[in-house]
Amino acid sequence: MPELPEVEVVRSGLEPAVTGARVAGVEVLEPRSLRRHAHGADDFAARLEGAVLERPERRGKFLWVPLAASGTALLVHLGMSGQVLVREPGVDDRQTRVRIDLEHPEHGPLRLNFADQRIFGWMALDPLAPTGLPDERVPALVAHIARDPLDPHFDDHDFITRIRARSTTVKRALLDQTMVSGIGNIYADEALWAARIHFDQPTRTLSAVKARQLIAEVRRVLTRALAEGGTSFDAQYVNVNGASGYFSHSLNAYGQQGRPCARCGRPIVRVKFMNRGAHYCASCQRIRGGSAA
């Protein structure tokens, strides 16, 4: 379940390998991995071959590599199980869906393998469009995605205002990538635990102080997970070298059902919510009625 920290680990790992490299060859082994590319697998390969790659960028869980002098980017979403692996030429990985061979001016030939067990992830070539900020462009398929909490232009005050104005509940809002991006099921549950907020608390009843605390805890958990190299439970998430992260050892709520809450000792419980699991401490995280003041 790659979320912001895992995608950022991939982006930063990719940066030295791809920046300035030329695409020497593209092989699409699984056309479904290109379902969001507008014109099919052959067009994808033909247009990507020969392109020179620039520094990879990220917003939320979306990762893209601009192609020099083209107004286009190679856009990647890892979905549930996607990986981008930097390998020696000719090396293959299990469940490789797209192979991209690179020629780097300093590192020589390299291979990128886009591997994805469940095929929820995808790649596409997508036009870059201006955001309104000087010198900032994002792919068209990312235009509707909100800034993420590690973006220097993320506006906490604006987030607090918007979340309190929405008639929804708090976990639903955290998972809504048009409200705030980069958060998935793991870090939503972790941030809610840290802020002592129940997942089903109506957002209109969140005080401004509580909403501020929530976004601060979101940022803290994302930052800590990034520092630990992301969360891995198995081979489904690895960095560009195939190594796992360590944050799974730091989880307080997600996957901790039956274990004692690190604050109060009562067991963490897991319930079904939005067709996924919600993990929380029923003692520390209660729905508070009352004023929104």
Add this chain to the structure above:
DNA sequence: AAGGCTGCCTGCTTGC
């Protein structure tokens, strides 16, 4: 506007 639900997917785990 909000949200419920489905489809997209495979591999591992659980249950009969």
Add this chain to the structure above:
DNA sequence: TGCAAGCAGGCAGCCT
């Protein structure tokens, strides 16, 4: 032992 159902869930799109 073997098979089938259940489970993991990000996102788009449809419908109410």
